[in-house]
Amino acid sequence: MDTPVQSFAVANLRRRPVVVETGGFVVGFDPDTTSPYINYATPLLGAAPTGSDVAALVAAFRGRGLKPRLEFAPDGAPAVEPALRAAGFTVEAVHEYLVCTPGSLTMPQADGGSGPVVETPDSDADYSAVDAALAEAFSGEFASSPEGANRLRRNQESGGAVRFVRAPDGSCAGGATCSAPAVGTSELAGVGTRPAFRGRGIAAAVTAALAEAMFHKGADSVWLEYSGDGSRRVYERIGFRPQGTRLYMSLES
Known part of the structure; x- marks a missing residue:
């Protein structure tokens, strides 16, 4: 399970100037920009959102005139992707990530x-x-x-x-x-x-x-x-x- 990276995603979004937590999701907003790459959401570890949870998430974005968007490690919350797809969300990209430790850094x-x-x-x-x-x-x-x-x-x-x-x-x-x-x-x-x-x-x-x-x-x-x-x-x-x-x-x- 991609626990460290997904746990980091949650903690990092909670540092944003405006934070909304709803239905197992954390949403981070920055009022200085409308960029979807800065204003986005991520699920809590193990989140299993219902249809109403996803609707509340969408409303948090729409109420600010922003595109509903998420970034997350799917293994950290396997139930999230199907719930989002059921609500009409589509995949923008799947990115592999790399990790470095003090022992591997060259x-x-x-x-x-x-x-x-x-x-x-x-x-x-x-x-x-x-x-x-x-x-x-x-x-x-x-x-x-x-x-x-x-x-x-x-x-x-x-x-x-x-x-x-x-x-x-x-x-x-x-x-x-x-x-x-x-x-x-x-x-x-x-x-x-x-x-x-x-x-x-x-x-x-x-x-x-x-x-x-x-x-x-x-x-x-x-x-x-x-x-x-x-x-x-x-x-x-x-x-x-x-x-x-x-x-x-x-x-x-």
Whole structure:
């Protein structure tokens, strides 16, 4: 059973600015954005929702003008997927996740003895640069914004971590974030490198630095999802190993 990752998903959503708990689900909302990738729900471990439970969940989203959407590890709540499908939810994606532990982490070795220098943002300009770089890296899936930069700062200041590699012009070449540990684990997300700087080991460097930072904070593991075989190989080289899957489901209007 994917207990640690699903338990983390619950604990992490409970950190959101607005939290709604209904019918075995936890919903996390951020009033600064309408993004479905930030405003979503997850079930409690072992949840077995009824039709009325799912209807109440949908109402929590609709009342805010948002798309009902969930992210969860299905093995942690096997009854949830059938209940959502019965209510008209469909699967957006199934993502495998990888897990790294202190014993498996391997810090990357750069050819020639030098590699990307990983930094922690310490100014508004740095946070804005990281936000802009990630927006570019993910091909406009989200737009850079002051709110996005503020979310990065809040993450860093609330026990999580943000790491980046600076470009020659002082901007950000690539970076990533890691949520503050909860229930012994932490989610590493948003690993992105601007197209002009790919192939230079930036993703591996920031990922390893973030995992190391979380282990120093007491996490027993760090997990992430990957977007393709190329990124998977990067993560596996530094000690991430396959462990389970996560399911993304949503309800269209």
